[in-house]
Amino acid sequence: xxxxxxxxxxxxxxxxxxxxxxxxxxxxxxxxxxxxxxxxxxxxxxxxxxxxxxxxxxxxxxxxxxxxxxxxxxxxxxxxxxxxxxxxxxxxxxxxxxxxxxxxxxxxxxxxxxxxxxxxxxxxxxxxxxxxxxxxxxxxxxxxxxxxxxxxxxxxxxxxxxxxxxxxxxxxxxxxxxxxxxxxxxxxxxxxxxxxxxxxxxxxxxxxxxxxxxxxxxxxxxxxxxxxxxxxxxxxxxxxxxxxxxxxxxxxxxxxxxxxxxxxxxxxxxxxxxxxxxxxxxxxxxxxxxxxxxxxxxxxxxxxxxxxxxxxxxxxxxxxxxxxxxxxxxxxxxxxxxxxxxxxxxxxxxxxxxxxxxxxxxxxxxxxxxxxxxxxxxxxxxx
Numbered sequence: 001x002x003x004x005x006x007x008x009x010x011x012x013x014x015x016x017x018x019x020x021x022x023x024x025x026x027x028x029x030x031x032x033x034x035x036x037x038x039x040x041x042x043x044x045x046x047x048x049x050x051x052x053x054x055x056x057x058x059x060x061x062x063x064x065x066x067x068x069x070x071x072x073x074x075x076x077x078x079x080x081x082x083x084x085x086x087x088x089x090x091x092x093x094x095x096x097x098x099x100x101x102x103x104x105x106x107x108x109x110x111x112x113x114x115x116x117x118x119x120x121x122x123x124x125x126x127x128x129x130x131x132x133x134x135x136x137x138x139x140x141x142x143x144x145x146x147x148x149x150x151x152x153x154x155x156x157x158x159x160x161x162x163x164x165x166x167x168x169x170x171x172x173x174x175x176x177x178x179x180x181x182x183x184x185x186x187x188x189x190x191x192x193x194x195x196x197x198x199x200x201x202x203x204x205x206x207x208x209x210x211x212x213x214x215x216x217x218x219x220x221x222x223x224x225x226x227x228x229x230x231x232x233x234x235x236x237x238x239x240x241x242x243x244x245x246x247x248x249x250x251x252x253x254x255x256x257x258x259x260x261x262x263x264x265x266x267x268x269x270x271x272x273x274x275x276x277x278x279x280x281x282x283x284x285x286x287x288x289x290x291x292x293x294x295x296x297x298x299x300x301x302x303x304x305x306x307x308x309x310x311x312x313x314x315x316x317x318x319x320x321x322x323x324x325x326x327x328x329x330x331x332x333x334x335x336x337x338x339x340x341x342x343x344x345x346x347x348x349x350x351x352x353x354x355x356x357x358x359x360x361x362x363x364x365x366x367x368x369x370x371x372x373x374x375x376x377x378x379x380x381x382x383x
Contacts, residue, residue: 001300002293004366008285016348016369016376021161021189021326021360024215030281034217037274047273055276056266062283063222066214067187067206068197072261073230075223076270080108080186082235083207083223084155086265087184088112090232095121097152100142103129104162104354108207109155109186122152133321135160136168143175153182158196159189162353163317164326164360166194173201188212192286193294193325198224205229213325213362216282217275225262234258238268294363299324301361301370308374312381329357339380348376 009025011017017025026034040046056076064071077083093099099113103126117124125148130138143151154176158167169185176183183203190196191208192215198206206224210216239245241264244255258264270276286294305327306316315330322328329335340352350373351358361369 002289002297002363005289005363006366009364011364014347016346016372018359018361018365018369018373019349019351020362021212021358022351023218024212024362025364026217026278027215027282027285029285030216030278033281034274034278037277041273052271052273055273055280056270059220059276059280059283060222060263062280062287063208064224065287066191066196066283067224068199069224072263073198073224073227075225075262075265075267076276077207077221077223077265077267078219079221080106080188080207080209081112082267083205083221084109084112084184084186086223086235087205087225087229088116089235090229091153091182093120093122093152094150096123097150098123098125098148099152100125100127100139100154100156102127102135102139102156102160104160105157106161106186106188108188109157109184113153113155123149129163129165133163133165133317135165135321136171139167139172140175143179143181151176151179151181153184155184155186157186157188159187159194159323159326161189162358163328163356164189164322164358165317166321166323169196169201169203173203177202189323189326192283193291193298194323195291198226202226210279210282214279214282214286215362216279220272220275220279223262223265225265227261230260230262230264234265236268238266240266240270289363295324297363298361301365301367302327302359304367304370305359305361305374308370309377312378314377314381325360325362327359328353329359330355331357342380343373343376346376346380348373 008027011025060074061071064074099122101110113124127138127142158169173183184205185203187206187208192213204226209221211218234241241259243257245253313332316327335357
């Protein structure tokens with residue numbers, strides 16, 4: 001089994017940080033790369049001519065590797081929300097059809113469709129949170145409901161951000177294809193930990209940022225665009241999205257045709273000298289460890305916590321339906337408002353999410369962190 005990678009991070013042993021699903025710490029190697037990049041930006045005359053493009057392609061290739069995509073199918077974007085807006089510009093949702101979202105899903109794969117529904121004449125159908133935690137069955141039941149309007153799109157997170165509910169993407173994809181519906185995946189809590197093979201799954205769009213499970217910086221994200229959608233018009237009109245707009249020679253607008261692949265959807269001002277390399281390093285590290293090893297490690301940690309809480313009155317979702325790296329804890333009578341803050345006073349960091357406590361270890365955590373959390377929580381509950 002993969003051992004704790006704490007030595008690669010600046011996480012002191014007196015800190016019990018179980019909140020990767022909010023922000024992960026940066027590896028020491030990434031911190032050093034960031035420092036070097038700041039100084040590089042301070043002396044921009046030292047940048048080689050091809051430096052920016054090398055960074056773009058390194059990060060693009062690292063993102064593609066994590067989901068078994070081709071580099072040309074990946075766009076450089078600043079956020080998942082940007083990616084969803086790009087997809088919305090590419091799609092035509094038929095009037096009278098429906099778009100499926102998850103109850104209390106993160107705002108990114110949801111709000112764009114609410115903003116468009118009235119003007120474009122489609123309806124939003126929300127899949128209610130299932131009492132048993134089985135999001136997949138709940139989704140399939142809504143899709144297959146008799147007499148429902150035409151299904152145009154499912155825009156969902158593959159792992160629910162608040163309760164850690166895991167969607168069976170293969171089963172969902174097969175069903176959506178039967179209905180000829182578009183499949184958009186917010187894979188924020190998926191990529192880098194859980195396997196995702198876009199060549200086998202064949203979704204339409206997949207987006208993911210680096211600042212959580214990919215141990216990277218904020219403001220860097222990536223978007224997979226299936227080839228069938230790569231002929232569309234980008235969200236932004238940029239010189240890099242065209243085949244030949246030259247700043248160093250005439251004619252300036254030499255060829256205004258779009259790039260032939262997903263590179264046309266790259267964000268404007270993509271030359272992030274500081275954070276692009278940092279993002280690439282984190283993704284490369286996750287790929288080097290491999291999904292199987294990371295899953296085994298994180299499942300062991302979350303199950304250790306769940307077992308430690310057995311009999312305490314704190315409830316965890318059925319492990320059949322939860323992601324291996326996120327544990328959502330419910331409390332009889334609700335979670336006390338000050339509980340998470342009081343744990344932080346003990347050096348134990350978790351997150352309050354929709355009335356529950358979200359616990360999310362990563363590769364820098366160890367068994368001692370799990371035991372310390374269980375003991376600290378038990379102490380606070382007794383108090």
